[in-house]
Amino acid sequence: MKLRKMTSAGMMDCKKALEEAEGDFNKAMGIIREKGKLVAAKRADRETSEGAVKARVAGSKAILVCLGCETDFVSRNSDFQDLANAIADVAIANCPADLEGLKACKMADGFTVAEAVEAQTGKTGEKHVLAYYALVEAPFVIEYIHTLNGKLGALVGFNKPVPADIAKGIVMQVASMNPVAISPADCPAEVLENEKKVAVEKTKEEQVQKAVDAALKKAGINPNLVDSEDHIESNIAKKWLTEEEAAKAREIIKTVGAEKAANLPAQMVENIANGRVQKFLKENTLMEQEYQMADDKKSVAQALAAADKDAQVVAFRRFSLND
Numbered sequence: 001m002k003l004r005k006m007t008s009a010g011m012m013d014c015k016k017a018l019e020e021a022e023g024d025f026n027k028a029m030g031i032i033r034e035k036g037k038l039v040a041a042k043r044a045d046r047e048t049s050e051g052a053v054k055a056r057v058a059g060s061k062a063i064l065v066c067l068g069c070e071t072d073f074v075s076r077n078s079d080f081q082d083l084a085n086a087i088a089d090v091a092i093a094n095c096p097a098d099l100e101g102l103k104a105c106k107m108a109d110g111f112t113v114a115e116a117v118e119a120q121t122g123k124t125g126e127k128h129v130l131a132y133y134a135l136v137e138a139p140f141v142i143e144y145i146h147t148l149n150g151k152l153g154a155l156v157g158f159n160k161p162v163p164a165d166i167a168k169g170i171v172m173q174v175a176s177m178n179p180v181a182i183s184p185a186d187c188p189a190e191v192l193e194n195e196k197k198v199a200v201e202k203t204k205e206e207q208v209q210k211a212v213d214a215a216l217k218k219a220g221i222n223p224n225l226v227d228s229e230d231h232i233e234s235n236i237a238k239k240w241l242t243e244e245e246a247a248k249a250r251e252i253i254k255t256v257g258a259e260k261a262a263n264l265p266a267q268m269v270e271n272i273a274n275g276r277v278q279k280f281l282k283e284n285t286l287m288e289q290e291y292q293m294a295d296d297k298k299s300v301a302q303a304l305a306a307a308d309k310d311a312q313v314v315a316f317r318r319f320s321l322n323d
Contacts, residue, residue, distance in 0.1 A: 013123065050075040051131060051321055052084040053153035055143035056092035062141040062155045063091040064317050065102070067117070068131035074124055075150075083120055087113055091133065099133040134317035144171040151322055157315035166307040169293035170286075173300060174316045178323070179286040182313050183301075187285060192277065199276035203269050204261065211260035215252045221245055226253070286313060 014028070021027035051068035052075055067084040069075050087102075090113060096102045103114035111119065113130065121128045138157025146152035154175040158167065173179075181187040213223040225235045226249040235241040241249075282288045287301040294303055304311050 049321060050151075052081060052150050053132075053145060053319055053321065054084050054088035055145050055153050055155060056088050057141050057143050057155075058092050060137055060139055060141065061092070061095050062136045062143055062157070063088065063095065064132070064134045064136075064143070064153050064155050064319055065091050065130070066132040066153075066319055066321065068129045068321065069124075070126045074126050077124075079123070080120065080128075083116060087116070087130070091135075095135055096133075097135065099130065102133045103130060131321070132319045134319070136315050136317055138314050140167070142167045142171045144168070144175050146175060149322075152318075152320040154318040155316060156313060159312045159314050160308070160310065162304070162311045163307050166304060166311075169291070170300060170304065170313065171316075173289065173292055174286065174318050175320075176292060177286075177289055178318060178320075179289060179316075180284045182285065182316065183287045184281040184285050187281060195277050195280050196273060199273035199280075200269060203272045203276070204264060207264055207269070208257050208260045212253055212256050215256040216249060219248060219252060221249050221252075226250075286316065 017028040021030075049068075050070060050072045051066055053064065053066045055064050056062065065084075065088050067080070067087060069080060074080055086107060090105050090107060091102055094102075094105045096105060103112065103117075105113050107113060107116050109116075117128050117130055134155065136155045136157045138159065140158040140161045142156055142158075144154045152175055154171050156167070156171040156174055180191055216223045216226065221241075224231075225241055226232050226246070232241065232246050232249065236243060236246055287299065287304075289300050291298045291300045291303040298306070304313070
């Protein structure tokens with residue numbers, strides 16, 4: 001029982017470890033740790049899509065942490081939840097800078113967090129992993145954990161205390177809408193670059209398709225019947241297309257598509273792509289998003305300003321096991 005309380009390992013595992021260690025508690029603890037490492041190594045390639053997300057706030061600091069496992073059955077186990085809560089307590093007590101720092105922090109039983117996770121792996125025979133850790137420091141911080149499943153959490157830091165309703169609404173906004181940045185100005189350059197690239201390609205494809213569709217209609221062919229080679233073959237078999245119409249459609253798609261692609265107005269493509277990027281920023285940056293807790297079409301920035309004109313969001317973090 002003493003060893004079980006020290007390690008949280010199963011009773012039979014503790015008994016076997018003590019027998020192997022000839023009653024030496026330190027050796028027995030080492031045996032249990034090694035078992036955890038062995039099980040972890042064997043299950044290293046398993047997915048950990050279940051688990052528990054926990055948050056803690058202490059003054060101007062807050063942490064968000066996730067302990068992952070393989071199955072919902074294990075994640076609902078009280079021992080698993082106790083470990084996740086204990087790790088969250090250690091995290092807020094120490095506020096390490098990153099995930100590796102948290103793994104090195106000491107638990108109450110003397111194990112490091114990493115060793116405690118390994119020990120839990122050995123106990124259940126299922127892979128466990130410290131899946132996420134974030135620290136937010138701000139004059140005022142609020143946390144949110146989705147209570148229905150405990151697999152989604154968020155933190156939001158403000159430059160000053162704000163009314164409880166707007167603080168809660170914004171942290172729930174972060175959890176539900178998953179913004180990529182606080183504002184367009186904060187959006188990471190690589191995200192913008194990728195969105196611009198996607199927008200340009202999509203714009204080009206659409207312009208080419210419009211030209212092809214117009215040419216097909218002019219030739220008396222329904223574009224919906226020839227939008228893929230599989231459809232062409234299927235519609236020939238159904239006698240919705242003749243072989244001659246199919247051949248003509250293929251020629252139009254090839255020649256008109258190539259000609260249009262080679263002569264797309266660069267400025268037009270650029271303008272349309274920029275519009276798409278702006279739409280992306282409006283929908284995916286926190287301050288520009290439509291505020292979900294309001295009945296009108298206010299943005300989050302407008303809702304926050306209405307509550308306190310001097311208040312600003314200075315940081316946020318979000319993690320979900322379901323993303």
